[in-house]
Amino acid sequence: MNDELRIAIRAVQLYAERHPRPPQVTITQAAEMLGLSRHTVSKMVRAGQFKLNRCGMIPVEQIDAALQPV
Known part of the structure; x- marks a missing residue:
């Protein structure tokens, strides 16, 4: 693994540790995470x-589950 990739991976890990x-x-926020509109997520809540x-x-956890491949 080259140095730049190793440094980038470590930077992402540090960010994740400090910004849970x-x-x-x-x-x-759910709509942004899912790549959907707020209206669509609202309809999903109602459904x-x-x-x-x-x-x-x-x-x-519900967002994570929705992002998992079927």
Whole structure:
């Protein structure tokens, strides 16, 4: 592995360690993560594909599951 790639990988690891992912996201944030519109994610919530928590946010685990290949 060349030096530039090793440095880039380490930089990403350090960033991830210092900026942990939030446990929950808004509908707008979920839409950005999924590459969908806010309207589409709202429809998915109404259809029961995503469940909002008590704070009205989507747990990030649901987003991760939606991003997994079938």
